[in-house]
Amino acid sequence: MTNEQTPQIGGTAGGQDLARTEGTVPARFEDPGLPEHRLRQSDVDPAAAKRAERQVVAMFAISILGTIGFLLAYFLVRPGETVASMRISNIALGISLFLAMFGIGAAAVHWAKTLMSDHERQEARHPQRSDAATREAALDVLRQGAEDSGIGRRGVLKGAVVSAVALAPLTVAVPLIGEVGGDWNVSKFRHTLWERGKRLARDPSGEPIRAADVTIGSVFHVIPENLREEGGSHWIEEKAKAVVLMVRMDPRDLKETPERAGWSYDGIVAYSKICTHVGCPVALYEQQTHHLLCPCHQSTFDMSDGAKVVFGPAARPLPQLPITVDDDGYLIAQDDFDEPIGPSYWERLR
């Protein structure tokens, strides 16, 4: 990075013409030309050239040592069975591989910069246009071909070839569009596996949860009971839609709207775990503030107040799962969520 590299404005004769007068721009900028060629130390001083050569040789030697080191590490430093031995093996292989490769690259660059010729050259571009005789001959060939095919005279033939070529892409397009459009049923996004009477179960074990086991301050990660059986081959997608976070707090801390008064059970509330912003699993629950934090964009929901958004980019509260208990004391869902879970999509009205 030296100053000589940059063309010096005003330093050359051409530069003087660029001075603007009264806001006018010159019709054509002068070619400033190449900067004056400057000899390198290795060009003028044989000792410097020798030194540069030794440096290049040293870099290649580093690469050779790296390769030898890699082979030694490969045969002598085996990954073994423990984490520590794997780490040593990986580090030895990585460092020697780096030296082997970087040594060659650095040596090549240094060689080119210090010892190879650095004289600037200009090469004029060839004209691309062919001469008039060649162009005329080419047009003749095309004309002759069109006459031979008779496409101008045989109208039916012309129609046939155009039709065939136009129709052939359908063999690709129809199956492609057909597959894409195989399932336009977006209403399934509105529903999850939750339904009236479905038991709440622990994730990942799938054991149902008794209301008495949910002590104050607890947080349970909940999936529908029998998720694997009822979800079939798509159970993991069903899980992604149906996951619920359930907490219990002192009922006095809970603020409930009249229309949702029966949706909690003795301080136990259950909300969808899918963020209404872009669908991350919201699960950072702060027990003392009852705030639920989304790790992706810091949306914060107040679990004691209808999971309303208290901070962050989420636009809507988390959908609430209405719950109650069955005769055996297990927590069950009253119904599915009353609104689609997760982020907005275009069929959603709000």
Place this chain on the structure above:
Amino acid sequence: MKAIAARRHHRFAPVVLLALALVLTGGLYAALAPSAEGAAAPTTDDVEAGRALFVANCATCHGVNAEGRDNNPTLIGVGAAAVDFQVSTGRMPMQLEGPQAAAKPPQFNREQINQLAAYVASLGPGPAVPSAEQVDPALGDPANGMAIFRTNCAMCHGAIGAGGALSEGKYAPSLAQSRPTDIYTAMLTGPQSMPVFNDANITPEEKRDVIAFLEEQRNGSPGGTTLGSIGPVGEGVWIWVVGMGLLIASAVWIGAKSS
């Protein structure tokens, strides 16, 4: 300042700036990274001695009879496990008001902690301190522990328990140095922002599996440096500062003319 300004176009200026940025990042990390301390195993109890310790050290905030006052929680019914966790990790007695009580060297010895725990446990029924067998990582199943940890803990403590930030200055501490008993009692009692994971939610065997999983993480990473294991943010900082810095330095070197 003038001397620095004059040298800002020096060929080594980017290198020096990069080095300064790295030193600053490393220094900030070392200064801000949370740490934890541990202590020894439990013995017998002495409710009266615990009461004397309590009145002298805890009653100012928690009340003379541990009934709680001025937004400070009551300790009736929190059990010996909560006292053991809070006092042996140095979180209590609290040093100063803040978003979160930080771990620090414990103020009491093991005998005093047991006495305090015995006193608080005598006030009302609550979770007890687990036995040595209940927290023995050798008896747990790390693979099952990983599944439990991933579902219940990883969102705050990170995939391998390196810790992470919460809202408004609160944070989930690193579990790298935590004693097995502290990991167990923390799950059982839900200290501070952490929710409770009672024995119906994560069974005692599953808690031991979690401890075994965290114990496995102390062997380190097989892939060289872990970059703090704090996830994409830490890794991104490294690749943007160090990785891109090296690429830019290489490009500048390749493009510069030899002198």
